[in-house]
Amino acid sequence: MAATYSLADLKTHKTRKSLWLSIHHSVYDVTKFIDEHPGGDEVLLEEAGRDATEAFEDVGHSDEARELLKTLLIGKLNQDDVGNLKKAPGVNQSVNKGPSGSQLPLFVVLALIVAFIAWKAGYLG
Numbered sequence: 001m002a003a004t005y006s007l008a009d010l011k012t013h014k015t016r017k018s019l020w021l022s023i024h025h026s027v028y029d030v031t032k033f034i035d036e037h038p039g040g041d042e043v044l045l046e047e048a049g050r051d052a053t054e055a056f057e058d059v060g061h062s063d064e065a066r067e068l069l070k071t072l073l074i075g076k077l078n079q080d081d082v083g084n085l086k087k088a089p090g091v092n093q094s095v096n097k098g099p100s101g102s103q104l105p106l107f108v109v110l111a112l113i114v115a116f117i118a119w120k121a122g123y124l125g
Helices: 007-011 031-036 041-047 053-059 063-070 079-084 104-120
Strands: 018-023 026-029 073-077
Touching: 007 018, 018 031, 018 041, 018 053, 031 041, 041 053
Parallel strands: none
Antiparallel strands: 018 026, 026 073
16 A cells, blocks of 8 residues: 655655655655756745645656656555645645636746737837
8 A cells, every 4th residue: 555645744844855745635755856946946845845746747748747647656655645635725826827828838838928019010110
């Protein structure tokens, strides 16, 4: 039987020396991967000790990254806390995020494209 961990357990592991996070209700110890993470250690440290499902999915990780993640699996999030993810503010960032959330990068990219086209067409100084 796989080990189960609570959100409280996760919160005690959010440093470079011990970094755990949850993705899709599974718990991962990513401590040994901090220095190798292509996105830098800041990304992992920002998500440390909590549910990082949305952050993981927003980046669009490769199949290779998903396979690597399997090697870091240490257990599952307990059922009580799985239910609490939807209720706890700041734990599951997908709840009530609104348009300023994951759509913001898309808006910025589109705005830059429009500005570039306007500049090339001579509409901008």
